[in-house]
Amino acid sequence: MRTVAVLNEKGGSGKTTIATNLAGAWHKDGRDVLLLDADPQLTALDWSDTSDGDGVPVVQLGESNLRRDLPRVGQSFDLVVIDGAPRMGSLTASAVAVADLVVIPTQPTAPDIWSAETVVKVCETEGTAAAFVLSRAVVGTKEAGKADEALSSFGIPVLDARTHHRIAYPRAIGQGVTVLDLPGADKAADEIRNLSDEVLSHLDRVTND
Numbered sequence: 001m002r003t004v005a006v007l008n009e010k011g012g013s014g015k016t017t018i019a020t021n022l023a024g025a026w027h028k029d030g031r032d033v034l035l036l037d038a039d040p041q042l043t044a045l046d047w048s049d050t051s052d053g054d055g056v057p058v059v060q061l062g063e064s065n066l067r068r069d070l071p072r073v074g075q076s077f078d079l080v081v082i083d084g085a086p087r088m089g090s091l092t093a094s095a096v097a098v099a100d101l102v103v104i105p106t107q108p109t110a111p112d113i114w115s116a117e118t119v120v121k122v123c124e125t126e127g128t129a130a131a132f133v134l135s136r137a138v139v140g141t142k143e144a145g146k147a148d149e150a151l152s153s154f155g156i157p158v159l160d161a162r163t164h165h166r167i168a169y170p171r172a173i174g175q176g177v178t179v180l181d182l183p184g185a186d187k188a189a190d191e192i193r194n195l196s197d198e199v200l201s202h203l204d205r206v207t208n209d
């Protein structure tokens with residue numbers, strides 16, 4: 001079992017969008033993947049309840065049970081994806097502690113970049129590998145490039161793959177599917193394929209060290 005935690009204390013940074021699409025993409029590739037909803041808002045669980053039942057399995061596991069129960073709950077899966085919660089320091093600490101890799105979705109705005117420091121510090125303290133994913137970049141603007149530069153100064157890689165602001169993402173969540181399932185969502189689907197491949201190769205690297 002290898003665990004990827006999608007974390008950022010900043011609300012609305014794209015955690016659930018990226019966690020559901022990553023887990024869903026790996027599930028479609030035939031991997032044994034479990035999505036753990038660690039957010040009391042239970043958005044990932046709601047997403048899964050909206051689906052036709054053929055999607056990735058999703059279970060809820062609160063902060064207090066994460067360290068104790070993850071080995072048992074996740075043992076029969078190759079990959080576990082944790083969808084984190086905003087403004088919950090104790091959950092972030094537990095999720096970083098159990099993760100092999102922390103993915104930090106960050107929107108390319110100054111407040112989002114400033115907020116990213118919180119989770120970066122927890123990863124440093126725990127010695128857990130982490131990578132930024134730019135989330136919801138606006139096509140045709142320079143902000144993503146600037147954010148890439150600013151995030152690099154944290155000393156953590158910024159993945160090449162990113163998501164852009166596209167209506168397919170909220171649509172997919174609302175329908176209980178991934179963007180890979182939506183007709184006409186080719187650009188978002190390419191972004192998620194690139195992201196799921198890049199996160200997996202990153203995970204291979206950090207778990208083979």
Ligand SMILES: Nc1ncnc2c1ncn2[C@@H]1O[C@H](COP(=O)(O)OP(=O)(O)OP(=O)(O)O)[C@@H](O)[C@H]1O
Binds near residue numbers: 013169
């Ligand atoms: N790439 C995108 N394009 C368009 N909308 C997006 C994109 N990514 C996320 N969103 C939308 O932004 C909002 C916040 O995204 P999401 O729920 O994934 O963030 P979150 O970090 O999980 O939020 P929370 O901190 O509340 O758990 C949602 O309405 C989502 O549909």
Ligand SMILES: [Mg+2]
Binds near residue numbers: 016017039043083
């Ligand atoms: Mg969320």
